[in-house]
Amino acid sequence: MHRLTDEYEALRKSVEEFSREVVAPVIGDYYERCAFPYDIVAQMGRMGLFGLPIPEEHGGMGGDYFALCLALEELARVDSSVAITLEAAVSLGAMPIHRYGTDAQKAEWLPRLTSGETLGAFGLTEPGGGSDVPGGMRTTATLDGGEWVINGSKAFITNSGTDITGFVAVAAITGHREPGEDGRARPEISTIIVPSGTPGFAVSKKYSKVGWSASDTRELSFTDCRVPEAGLLGERGRGYAQFLRTLDEGRVAIAALSVGLAQGCVDECLRYVRERRAFGQEIGRYQAIQFKIADMEVRTHTARLAYYHAAEKMLAGEPFKKEAAIAKLVSSNAAMDNARDATQIFGGYGFMNEFPVGRFYRDAKILEIGEGTSEVQRMLIARQLGLPA
């Protein structure tokens, strides 16, 4: 059932080695400087990680979304900044182009995205709200002389301001629909590809973040920003629906990333408790420590099964919304709980940035917020159980 095939296992191992040999020795320094690790990203590109779920004819690896999840888990075991950079680039950047793009859009972007030379970003959240997307959206796009004219702003957009960012796919209100049953008019939301450097598209300086410090997150603003009409991604008015599909998949990916962080906490603790001594013996001999680690392992294991299961349903083409929400909820909890326990086991060293667990602690919290908060996951699960909105 949940046994990896030889090929998945070989990929997992390949990324495990890469993370240990290439990422682990240098990432702490990037993190400390809040610098984007271009060098590591380029190497991830060379080993094909950015093209994992994309067919070979577009420069991809011909794998699937589960292969991406395995890679994310192994990266996040060592560091979450590089993992989220990959997650956002593939799941939010390349996949919407692959799934909804025209032939011309695919030809223009996919080869560059799958090689990791170019990053794509996904601009949904606005300063006014991320959970209630249609309600919080203020950004508009209107057609004028064969061009979209975009006005508004976006908040917290991953990969949107690196030197290698190619575009941001921006969700914007393009009109209004007939009022629904409740009598309220609903906005028509569409997605438009805005290439980096387009006049009127401004990228702010990086946020100062609690965690994910070596990843790129920016606020964006659009002032009479004009792009060709052909920049529409997918159908007009389907922007929100497309994003929902993208977010469902993205939740499985974030679950995998969270499991990686949870596993990284277990890995680090197993090493440390055999070395660190207190009151005359290794701290790993104390039951209080052993039980903590056992609990950490249980959380990691169950969270992994949850995301494997969600991915299995997704790849089988079955509905997986509930399973994706469950996987995201349990695994982000597991990551948060494990990070807290691992830091406790490390004592004072756990509070130091130079130790991976210090980074894990700072990186864990966002997992309960990004790609749908834990409350939003519970709302989704309740809806799937038929409870009223």
Added chain:
Amino acid sequence: MNIVVCVKQVPDTATERKLSSKDNTLDRDAADGVINELCEYAVEEALKIKEAHGGEVTVLTMGPAKATDTIRKALAMGADKAVHLVDDALHGSDALGTSHALAQTLKKIGFDLVILGSESTDARTGVLAAMLAERLGTPQLTLARKVDIDGSAISIERVTDYGYDKVTATLPAVVSVVEKINEPRYPSFKGIMAAKKKPVQTFGVADAEIDTAQVGLASSWSEVTEFAVAPPRAAGTIVKDEGDGGAKAAEFLASKKFI
């Protein structure tokens, strides 16, 4: 160009390695088998030469059945096909025996260039490339940190204690590489999937016309008669700096022949 890379599976250096109490040889089942690190550099160099000059890369492994994992990894990196030399008669072969077995196989499959890692992390004899070249009657270019090929001319930079020597020869030849030579690539998923479909030919001693009197534990020129677990490392000496720290440090280094 027909390039053959000799690749060995070794016990993972990250796990505890043991000798078997049965016949005092390495217990290959006790530890996870991984590709010998320097062999990855050899595969990478072969792939680079192929990318620059065309040709085909064949992986040649002598080892037990589970060495197929190592073959798959080399194929996933991009090698075209593999030959797996596997036979109970080969168990316990020393470097001389191994070089005979590999040389016989190489004669069978043909080659323009043979590339090896300069040593393995288990036996660490570092003599195989020289022995192979001798048995094959080709030039040996060992400890290469750089390889250049121009038609049938091959030249390498051979690392030495004082820098490097330039060594040139004509193909066919045997080259061994050191880790300075390149950065081995990590297998991509496409490579991993493609490796499934690549041909792996299995050879036994008879197929390669290996003389069984020259291989295996019984024919080995050296024998492990007994072994003991290494004693735990003794505590170091702490030298207190009483104004003469520099002199004491120099004394220590001199006693170890560092200066």
